[in-house]
Amino acid sequence: KAGVTQTPRYLIKTRGQQVTLSCSPISGHRSVSWYQQTPGQGLQFLFEYFSETQRNKGNFPGRFSGRQFSNSRSEMNVSTLELGDSALYLCASRQGSGNTIYFGEGSWLTVV
Amino acid sequence: GESVGLHLPTLSVQEGDNSIINCAYSNSASDYFIWYKQESGKGPQFIIDIRSNMDKRQGQRVTVLLNKTVKHLSLQIAATQPGDSAVYFCAEMGNTGKLIFGQGTTLQVKP
Numbered sequence A: 001k002a003g004v005t006q007t008p009r010y011l012i013k014t015r016g017q018q019v020t021l022s023c024s025p026i027s028g029h030r031s032v033s034w035y036q037q038t039p040g041q042g043l044q045f046l047f048e049y050f051s052e053t054q055r056n057k058g059n060f061p062g063r064f065s066g067r068q069f070s071n072s073r074s075e076m077n078v079s080t081l082e083l084g085d086s087a088l089y090l091c092a093s094r095q096g097s098g099n100t101i102y103f104g105e106g107s108w109l110t111v112v
Numbered sequence B: 001g002e003s004v005g006l007h008l009p010t011l012s013v014q015e016g017d018n019s020i021i022n023c024a025y026s027n028s029a030s031d032y033f034i035w036y037k038q039e040s041g042k043g044p045q046f047i048i049d050i051r052s053n054m055d056k057r058q059g060q061r062v063t064v065l066l067n068k069t070v071k072h073l074s075l076q077i078a079a080t081q082p083g084d085s086a087v088y089f090c091a092e093m094g095n096t097g098k099l100i101f102g103q104g105t106t107l108q109v110k111p
Helices: none
Strands: A005-007 A009-012 A017-025 A030-037 A042-050 A053-057 A064-068 A074-078 A087-095 A107-111 B005-006 B012-016 B019-024 B032-036 B046-052 B056-058 B062-067 B071-079 B086-093 B099-101 B105-110
Touching: A005 A087, A017 A087, A017 A107, A030 A074, A042 A064, A042 B099, A064 B071, A074 A087, B012 B019, B019 B086, B032 B062, B032 B071, B046 B056, B046 B062, B046 B071, B071 B086, B099 B105
Parallel strands: A009 A107, B012 B105
Antiparallel strands: A005 A017, A017 A074, A030 A042, A030 A087, A042 A053, A064 A074, A087 A107, B005 B019, B019 B071, B032 B046, B032 B086, B056 B062, B062 B071, B086 B099, B086 B105
């Protein structure tokens, strides 16, 4: 069974641009969540989607958004990029509430 | 606020020895705890989890202990190997569905 797949793995963007990251969960998993990892702040929760609905949201500005499709695949978008948005963005999936959460390899975003 | 902390940022052990990585959490409402291993350039890899109705759980070469009285979590790795070298994160979850991570402990295994 394939794990959580994230694309692209690496990308470089310029300040002010926007970026879209994609995540395919493990087959059969309906919940997808996103995390940001930086050296200074560690791993921080962005949001969780279940059955195309945002179920929970972390403390990030409105520039960070996401969505989930009917096949459980998810995307997150960051608009008006800032230098501080440079980070590893991790997607995680689980079957539903109370199940183990598995992470993908992440998308490395560098904002210049 | 909520936070999960690890006692030591770096732990250095000799190959073959047992390793113990500690974690303190502050949210008494958390009922699910997980340990992840993260190698350089990779995403967090699930190691073992435990629910609040248990105080010990064993896996292959790993054991997680939960002490709810003092809000303490530990990961024990038996016969530590060079491949165990990585950053280890503890994480907690309550009924919100979001994981709250600690800052991580770097495990260095000396040959």
